[in-house]
Amino acid sequence: xxxxxxxxxxxxxxxxxxxxxxxxxxxxxxxxxxxxxxxxxxxxxxxxxxxxxxxxxxxxxxxxxxxxxxxxxxxxxxxxxxxxxxxxxxxxxxxxxxxxxxxxxxxxxxxxxxxxxxxxxxxxxxxxxxxxxxxxxxxxxxxxxxxxxxxxxxxxxxxxxxxxxxxxxxxxxxxxxxxxxxxxxxxxxxxxxxxxxxxxxxxxxxxxxxxxxxxxxxxxxxxxxxxxxxxxxx
Amino acid sequence: xxxxxxxxxxxxxxxxxxxxxxxxxxxxxxxxxxxxxxxxxxxxxxxxxxxxxxxxxxxxxxxxxxxxxxxxxxxxxxxxxxxxxxxxxxxxxxxxxxxxxxxxxxxxxxxxxxxxxxxx
Numbered sequence: 001x002x003x004x005x006x007x008x009x010x011x012x013x014x015x016x017x018x019x020x021x022x023x024x025x026x027x028x029x030x031x032x033x034x035x036x037x038x039x040x041x042x043x044x045x046x047x048x049x050x051x052x053x054x055x056x057x058x059x060x061x062x063x064x065x066x067x068x069x070x071x072x073x074x075x076x077x078x079x080x081x082x083x084x085x086x087x088x089x090x091x092x093x094x095x096x097x098x099x100x101x102x103x104x105x106x107x108x109x110x111x112x113x114x115x116x117x118x119x120x121x122x123x124x125x126x127x128x129x130x131x132x133x134x135x136x137x138x139x140x141x142x143x144x145x146x147x148x149x150x151x152x153x154x155x156x157x158x159x160x161x162x163x164x165x166x167x168x169x170x171x172x173x174x175x176x177x178x179x180x181x182x183x184x185x186x187x188x189x190x191x192x193x194x195x196x197x198x199x200x201x202x203x204x205x206x207x208x209x210x211x212x213x214x215x216x217x218x219x220x221x222x223x224x225x226x227x228x229x230x231x232x233x234x
Numbered sequence: 235x236x237x238x239x240x241x242x243x244x245x246x247x248x249x250x251x252x253x254x255x256x257x258x259x260x261x262x263x264x265x266x267x268x269x270x271x272x273x274x275x276x277x278x279x280x281x282x283x284x285x286x287x288x289x290x291x292x293x294x295x296x297x298x299x300x301x302x303x304x305x306x307x308x309x310x311x312x313x314x315x316x317x318x319x320x321x322x323x324x325x326x327x328x329x330x331x332x333x334x335x336x337x338x339x340x341x342x343x344x345x346x347x348x349x350x351x352x353x354x
Contacts, residue, residue: 007297012304046278059352092317096349100320117318125311132275132303134284162320178324183312186321197315204308212301214268214294217246219305221262225272226309233343234316234323 001126001138009211012203016126019200023119024141028151028192029112030119033143034077038085038116039123040140041075045086048072052090060087060094080106084113085120093231100162110163111152111190118193122200149192156189164189175207183234264294268302275306320345 001020002013023039024032045051048071054060075082084103087095103113127137156164159182166188168180187193205223210216227234249260262268267290274283290299315321322328322345335341342348 007300008304061352088314088318092314093343094348094352095317095320096353097320097345098349098353114319117315121311121314121318124314125307128275128310129304129307131278131280132283132287132307133300134280134287160322165319165321172326176326176330178326181327182321182324183316186315186319197311201308201312204304212304213297214301214305215263217262218264218268218302221260221265222268222272222302222305223309225269226276226306227313227343228340229273229276230310230313230317231343231348232313232317233340233345233348234313234321 002130002133002135006133006135009203015199015203016129019122019196020126020138020141022196022199023122024143026144026146026148027115027119028149028190029109029115030148031143032141032146035115035119036140036143037075037077038081038119041073041077041082041085042089042120042123043127043137044073044075045071045089048086048090051086054087055091060091061096061099078108080108081112081116084108084116088117088120089124097162114163114187114190115193118187118190118197122197125200125204151190151192153189153191159185161186163187166191166194173207177207264290264298267293271299271302272306275303276310317345 001017002008023035025035026032027035030038050063050071054063057063070079071082071086073082073086077085080103087099100113104110130137153164153166155167157167159165161182163186165182166180166185168178168185171179173179184194184198187197205219208216210219212219214222226232246261267286270286271283271290273279274286287299287303290302294302323331
C-alpha cells in the first residue's frame with residue numbers, strides 16, 4: 001500500500017494491508033460490499049455540501065430543513081447509515097446521545113452501529129496517513145461475497161457508554177492506566193470490530209516506550225492536539 | 235493526560251495549555267513543528283502539509299516527521315471511535331486529570347455537556 005521509499009515500519013504496512021483486505025470481507029453484521037461502501041461514503045463526506053453546511057452551523061442539528069435534502073453520495077447504504085458515516089467523518093466532535101438514540105430508534109442495531117464505527121474509523125486512519133504523506137488514498141478494497149458472520153459478544157456490559165462494551169478486569173498497568181482502558185473496550189460488543197480497528201491502530205502508537213523516532217512526550221503532544229482539534233473528551 | 239505523565243517521567247514540566255491553545259511549544263522539543271504537522275494533517279491542508287513535511291524533515295529528520303504523522307493519523311481515527319460510542323473516561327484518569335481538564339478547557343468536550351449544547 002505504501003512506497004518502499006517512505007520510512008514506515010514493516011508491522012504498520014503489513015497491518016494496513018491486512019485491514020484493507022478484511023474490510024472487503026463479510027463482517028459480522030454487514031456484507032463485504034456494504035463495508036466497502038462505508039469507506040467510499042466516508043470519502044464522499046469530505047466534499048459533501050450538506051456536511052460543509054452543518055460543519056459551519058452553531059449546532060449540526062440546527063441546519064434548516066430545506067438544506068437537509070440529503071448528502072452528496074452514490075452510496076447504496078440505508079440513508080441513516082450514510083448520515084451516520086458523514087457525521088462521524090466530518091463532525092464527530094459534535095455527536096450527541098440524542099442523535100445516537102435516533103439512529104437506534106430507526107431500526108439500526110447496536111451491533112450494526114458498532115461495526116460501522118469500526119470500519120469507517122479504520123479507513124480514516126489509513127486514508128489520513130496516505131494523504132499526510134502526500135500519497136493518493138488507496139483504491140477501495142475488493143468486496144468479497146458471502147453472508148455476515150453474525151458474531152457479537154453476549155457478555156458485553158453497560159459502562160455508561162452509548163453502546164454495551166467489553167467486560168474486563170479493572171486492574172492497572174505500570175502506566176497507572178487500566179490494562180483494558182475504556183477506549184479499548186468501546187467496540188467490544190462486536191469483537192471483529194475491535195480486532196480490525198486495533199490491528200490498524202496498534203503499530204502507530206504505544207502508551208509507553210513508544211517504538212518511534214519521536215519521544216513519548218512528543219507523541220503525547222501530537223495525540224492530545226488531535227483530540228483537541230476533533231473536540232474529543234477522551 | 236499522558237503528556238503530563240511523560241513530563242513527570244522525564245523530569246520535564248510541560249505547559250499543558252499548549253494542547254488547547256493555538257500556538258506555542260509548551261517546552262516539548264520541536265513542539266511548534268509538531269503542531270504545524272498535526273494541524274495540517276487533521277485539517278486536510280494537504281498543500282500546506284507538503285511544505286511543512288519537507289521543512290520538518292530538514293529540522294527533525296524524515297523519520298521523525300513521518301512518525302509524527304503516523305501518530306496523528308491514528309488519533310484521527312481513535313478520537314472518532316470515542317466520540318461515536320460515547321465512551322466515558324476511565325475512573326482513574328478522571329480522578330487524576332479532573333483539575334487539568336477544567337483548566338485547559340478539555341472538560342467542555344465531555345459528552346453530556348456536548349449533548350446538552352448541540353442537541354435539537
